[in-house]
Amino acid sequence: MSCLKDEIREIIGHHQGQVSHLIAILQEVQQKYRYLPEEALEVIAGDLHISPAVVWGVATFYAQFSLKPKGKYTIRICNGTACHVRGAAQIHEALCKELQLKEGENTTADLEFTVETVSCLGACGLAPVMTINDNEVHGQLTPEGAVSIVRGLKVKAAEEEKEKVRGRDHVA
Amino acid sequence: MLLKSREDLQAMAERAEKMLRKEKARILVCAGTGCVANGSLGVYEAFHRELVRRGLAHKVELLREGEGAGLALNISGCHGFCQMGPLVRLEPEGVLYCKVKPGDVPEIIEEHLLQNRPVERLLYHHPATGQAVRREDDIPFYKKQRRVVLEHCGRINPEDPYDYLAHGGYQALAKALFEMTPEEVIQEIHEAGLRGRGGGGFPTGKKWALARSEAGGPKYIICNGDEGDPGAFMDRSVMEGDPHRVLEGMLIAGYAIGAQEGYVYVRAEYPLAVKRLRKAVADAEDLGLLGDRILGSPFSFKVHIKEGAGAFVCGEETALIASIEGQRGMPRPRPPYPVQRGLWGCPTVINNVETLANVAPIIMHGAGWFRQCGTPTSPGTKTFALAGQVAHTGLVEVPLGMSLREVVFEIGGGPREGRGFKAVQIGGPSGGCLTAEHLDLSLDFDSLQKAGAMVGSGGLVVLGQDSCMVEVARFFMGFVQDESCGKCVPCREGTKRMLELLDKIVAGDATEEDMDLLEELALVVKDGALCGLGKTAPNPVLTTLRYFREEYEAHIKDKRCPAGVCRGLLRYFINVEKCRGCSLCARSCPVKAITGERNHPHTLDQEKCIRCGTCLEVCRFNAVYTA
Numbered sequence: 065m066s067c068l069k070d071e072i073r074e075i076i077g078h079h080q081g082q083v084s085h086l087i088a089i090l091q092e093v094q095q096k097y098r099y100l101p102e103e104a105l106e107v108i109a110g111d112l113h114i115s116p117a118v119v120w121g122v123a124t125f126y127a128q129f130s131l132k133p134k135g136k137y138t139i140r141i142c143n144g145t146a147c148h149v150r151g152a153a154q155i156h157e158a159l160c161k162e163l164q165l166k167e168g169e170n171t172t173a174d175l176e177f178t179v180e181t182v183s184c185l186g187a188c189g190l191a192p193v194m195t196i197n198d199n200e201v202h203g204q205l206t207p208e209g210a211v212s213i214v215r216g217l218k219v220k221a222a223e224e225e226k227e228k229v230r231g232r233d234h235v236a
Numbered sequence: 237m238l239l240k241s242r243e244d245l246q247a248m249a250e251r252a253e254k255m256l257r258k259e260k261a262r263i264l265v266c267a268g269t270g271c272v273a274n275g276s277l278g279v280y281e282a283f284h285r286e287l288v289r290r291g292l293a294h295k296v297e298l299l300r301e302g303e304g305a306g307l308a309l310n311i312s313g314c315h316g317f318c319q320m321g322p323l324v325r326l327e328p329e330g331v332l333y334c335k336v337k338p339g340d341v342p343e344i345i346e347e348h349l350l351q352n353r354p355v356e357r358l359l360y361h362h363p364a365t366g367q368a369v370r371r372e373d374d375i376p377f378y379k380k381q382r383r384v385v386l387e388h389c390g391r392i393n394p395e396d397p398y399d400y401l402a403h404g405g406y407q408a409l410a411k412a413l414f415e416m417t418p419e420e421v422i423q424e425i426h427e428a429g430l431r432g433r434g435g436g437g438f439p440t441g442k443k444w445a446l447a448r449s450e451a452g453g454p455k456y457i458i459c460n461g462d463e464g465d466p467g468a469f470m471d472r473s474v475m476e477g478d479p480h481r482v483l484e485g486m487l488i489a490g491y492a493i494g495a496q497e498g499y500v501y502v503r504a505e506y507p508l509a510v511k512r513l514r515k516a517v518a519d520a521e522d523l524g525l526l527g528d529r530i531l532g533s534p535f536s537f538k539v540h541i542k543e544g545a546g547a548f549v550c551g552e553e554t555a556l557i558a559s560i561e562g563q564r565g566m567p568r569p570r571p572p573y574p575v576q577r578g579l580w581g582c583p584t585v586i587n588n589v590e591t592l593a594n595v596a597p598i599i600m601h602g603a604g605w606f607r608q609c610g611t612p613t614s615p616g617t618k619t620f621a622l623a624g625q626v627a628h629t630g631l632v633e634v635p636l637g638m639s640l641r642e643v644v645f646e647i648g649g650g651p652r653e654g655r656g657f658k659a660v661q662i663g664g665p666s667g668g669c670l671t672a673e674h675l676d677l678s679l680d681f682d683s684l685q686k687a688g689a690m691v692g693s694g695g696l697v698v699l700g701q702d703s704c705m706v707e708v709a710r711f712f713m714g715f716v717q718d719e720s721c722g723k724c725v726p727c728r729e730g731t732k733r734m735l736e737l738l739d740k741i742v743a744g745d746a747t748e749e750d751m752d753l754l755e756e757l758a759l760v761v762k763d764g765a766l767c768g769l770g771k772t773a774p775n776p777v778l779t780t781l782r783y784f785r786e787e788y789e790a791h792i793k794d795k796r797c798p799a800g801v802c803r804g805l806l807r808y809f810i811n812v813e814k815c816r817g818c819s820l821c822a823r824s825c826p827v828k829a830i831t832g833e834r835n836h837p838h839t840l841d842q843e844k845c846i847r848c849g850t851c852l853e854v855c856r857f858n859a860v861y862t863a
Contacts (some may be wrong), residue, residue, distance in 0.1 A: 086562035087545050091504075118563075125564040125721075127546030128504050145467030145661060145697045146623035148711050183548060183715060185505050186469035187269050188623035188695075189318030189630045198507050201273035 144184030158207035252402035260306035268314030276322035282338035313477015315390035316631030389477030427603035434588030465664030468695035479516035485592030548719035567767035614680035625700035655700030663692025666772030668779030727770030730761035814859035
């Protein structure tokens with residue numbers, strides 16, 4: 065896994081190894097791996113000359129960071145006041161049911177989907193709202209609507225998988 | 237193009253203005269988060285395609301001279317009327333089209349631009365009278381507003397610095413640098429009576445004066461864009477819709493206190509705001525409006541963008557500083573205040589986004605102008621995020637001192653259909669709930685404080701008769717408990733126990749002693765917590781206990797939720813008239829509480845029922861009802 069080490073060091077290099085950039089470094093690592101691998105945290109602690117406890121402390125303090133692998137699609141359901149009073153909980157429930165997530169789980173076993181609730185995304189005028197990977201915003205949702213969006217993603221993911229297999233066969 | 241002097245700036249501004257005046261028409265497609273979610277970028281693309289297809293010369297940036305380009309196509313920031321999005325505004329008339337789809341574009345171009353006839357069906361129609369309203373400013377939602385902070389939002393392209401210059405941008409900075417001493421700048425802000433728009437209401441001029449008088453250095457300006465209150469999105473709209481206005485405010489603040497560096501701390505949940513701020517900083521650097529010896533004056537200033545990582549407590553100034561320094565965002569006791577010892581131990585001024593957005597117009601037009609609206613102790617305007625069960629949700633900016641009634645009923649159009657008005661939750665988790673009795677209350681810092689609420693960040697959530705106040709209090713307590721950083725005991729343990737008590741109440745397991753204990757705990761947390769998060773966390777509970785005590789009592793004594801929201805207190809019944817005996821509910825019930833013969837009405841055993849609501853969901857004949 066030395067390649068991981070090199071990749072992490074490259075990211076640390078973007079920030080001139082400054083301790084004050086710890087959060088930005090972790091953000092960049094998470095963007096790359098979709099979570100914070102343990103080894104990465106150790107490399108960061110070593111290279112910034114701070115104790116691993118400090119790095120862990122920061123990584124566990126902020127809601128954005130995950131120490132567990134996350135799905136390819138991170139679905140964030142807004143639970144701000146407006147979304148809450150317009151039924152965010154029902155949407156969360158419907159999606160967990162659709163993706164067969166048990167109580168306390170938020171990522172599917174195949175690492176395709178992660179479902180999280182977040183406090184206010186700031187699009188209250190469109191409550192209830194969810195985002196997919198931060199670049200797609202869906203507003204004025206209903207539980208059925210949310211489920212059909214996720215089904216669409218599943219189809220897309222399956223097609224991409226097929227493409228990959230076809231590509232591999234082609235090479236073979 | 238580097239601007240090396242005030243004359244350079246004026247020349248550039250004049251060129252930009254001239255270009256603007258040349259425009260015979262301008263199409264502004266809203267690209268705020270809300271409209272983007274509704275597909276406004278597709279509408280923008282459709283305009284572009286259609287203009288190209290028809291061979292209509294147009295320009296997509298201000299300084300790109302097209303052949304006889306009398307037509308400009310631009311994105312804009314948030315108009316605040318997200319619900320009616322995607323919004324398209326057409327200048328010079330200021331006509332607003334609502335809910336525009338890509339398919340509507342050819343008609344708009346043909347009818348509006350070429351034939352000069354507005355497209356009636358896309359105009360805003362008054363819900364009561366059905367009357368179409370042509371101009372944006374005539375729509376009731378906008379009519380009573382006074383836009384100072386949001387004046388450019390929805391009118392200019394936030395990603396184009398020349399557009400900002402054409403609209404008088406950076407003139408206030410030039411005026412401050414070349415016509416005023418730092419002390420005079422502070423005096424102007426002080427006389428204007430600007431108070432912190434982040435919710436605390438501390439006089440901005442006083443804060444700057446304190447920082448200026450500190451001997452140590454270097455000094456820092458931090459723009460607090462960590463708007464974490466659920467139900468608030470004003471700062472986001474300003475950062476997305478007019479990022480240069482925020483930078484200009486920071487520059488003026490930097491000049492006033494003698495700082496050379498500033499940070500904008502933005503929530504991670506606002507990717508579009510981060511993107512636009514980054515672009516604004518890069519553009520301002522290219523123009524020489526940020527960097528060394530700005531416009532040839534001795535003043536130098538740099539701005540860094542820092543992304544938060546999802547912690548509500550980081551909106552508290554000392555926690556925010558810790559976060560910028562790369563640590564866990566934990567608050568620390570004050571004093572020393574940040575103006576004495578802040579970032580890296582140096583004097584630091586932390587101002588909210590909206591506070592900074594007010595600075596340029598105050599410097600430009602003077603303190604007297606600013607005091608023309610608002611109340612004597614709370615001058616100026618305030619943006620509120622209007623959301624919840626109200627007909628028109630969105631962003632509003634009104635003079636401070638306007639009554640709650642005017643905001644909710646005249647601007648917001650009153651509660652949504654069929655949902656009577658019950659309460660307004662103002663100021664997020666730090667604020668409180670106000671009732672119909674408070675509708676004539678003046679919205680300003682002091683009168684809200686008296687009522688037990690606060691302006692807070694400016695979230696205004698309207699609650700209808702179908703909202704349970706105890707559940708709302710529980711929701712906020714759950715939020716605060718989740719976001720408590722855990723440093724001080726009153727907040728860490730207090731909010732946890734308060735949440736447990738509220739959980740008990742909504743589940744119908746609470747006694748009257750629990751309510752007294754909840755009240756006692758709330759007061760202890762309010763007094764004992766270390767920072768603003770903990771000190772204000774009990775407000776939603778205290779105000780609901782004060783104004784909606786009967787709802788708590790109904791949950792505790794009668795084991796009943798008057799709004800019919802709390803699941804634990806609902807009873808499910810089967811209407812024998814409607815039940816066809818299809819047995820779907822009996823088969824779906826996880827605890828076999830429903831029995832009956834096929835084709836005969838079924839019965840539900842209240843003893844066995846766990847109130848999961850499955851029967852209600854599956855019944856195709858509306859035979860299951862709750863009470």
